[in-house]
Amino acid sequence: MSKFSFETIKQDEKTGARIGQFTTPHGVIETPVFMPVGTQATVKSLSPEELKENNSQIILSNTYHLYLRPGHEIVKKAGGLHKFMNWDRPILTDSGGFQVFSLSDLRKISDDGVEFRSHLNGAKHYITPEKDMEIQEALGADIIMAFDECTTYGTDRKGAERALERTMSWLDRCYKYHQNDDQALFPIIQGNFYKDLRIEATKRILPYVKHGVAIGGLSVGEPKHMMYEMLDAMQPYYPVHVPRYLMGVGSPDCILEGVERGIDMFDCVLPTRIARNGTAFTKTGKLVVRNGEYKEDFRPIEEGCTCYACQNYTRAYIRHLINAKEIFGARLISIHNIHFLTNLMEEIKQAIREDRFKEFKEEYLKNYKI
């Protein structure tokens, strides 16, 4: 009896949008879901309690970072990531494949694995798919990701093909090495921005799909319409019975477009990152709280918002905190931004339930200034 299962509760008639229940060893996740990112075993500036208050169902953490510091063995000794960071809901760890791509000036990729230098102290490390599985198993997340090669926007056809072949061969090795029933291994679909490669990749990962599938290599600086075109191309070929995870997305508009195209899971650093730089999500678009026009604005970030920050603090105060580089400012906007996205997911689910997702999305995007 598997510890994982996915059930579609409601399928939208007009679009790919759907509501699902994803059961994991640490509880049931209602999809579509947004996962806050906690790279270093913490969602920057927030406590697990605050995340729960914001209805975060699952968080993401990062293999690359935890492997380098404090080291996966220490996390294992602590009793696993859940115990280590005091988070008893589901956790997903990214494989580090993306870091290999984003830290490219430090890396050397071969078919066997990746050699790279630590950004912390320059020490050389070598990661293979097998090693990556070993690390992610030690970390102990509920969902783990295959070790993949993520290409940049602008990679030529040959490079994209080569990366896809490598990703497929690495997936095979991850799959064979991974023998832990407590963890769901998600294959990652690559193929850069070539529709036929994307379709081919979506088909080729099918034999490796047990509990879920991820779409990687998007949202890497391309125009948004290109990402949507790739999603359109892949949509007919996804497995139906598992959740689909669009990695690294995103902004409210991208999430809506993703849900419409059958995506169930999203993660993004955006809400916490822009919070630290003084920008908040609102239903009408981004609000740069740091700006001078809010100096004497004693309204909450967003009128009617039920988050802790909006219930208790004003734009003028938060602006002051951000300008004074006080940590509490980053905390308050992070709380608001994560609340904003989890609340968006609630609204999306409600719309799907009531068979009005398409209308909801169009109305929402009419008000949301990108």
Next chain:
RNA sequence: GUGGAUAUAGUUCAGUUGGCUAGAACGCUAGAUUGUGGCUCUAGAGGUCGUGGGUUCAAGUCCCACUAUUCACC
């Protein structure tokens, strides 16, 4: 009161033996941020160089007076 020092962007300061549209840092203003190497990154505004004279082809720079600030001593 006497003697010295200083006066350049909002602030703290650079500015060579006089030589192009006077610079920096911070601050300010506005953008960016998508599987987090980010208290980050990008751009912009802002100065009749204390005031008034003088010397010179040319003065932020040299000379004089005044004003302000500041230090020391009466």
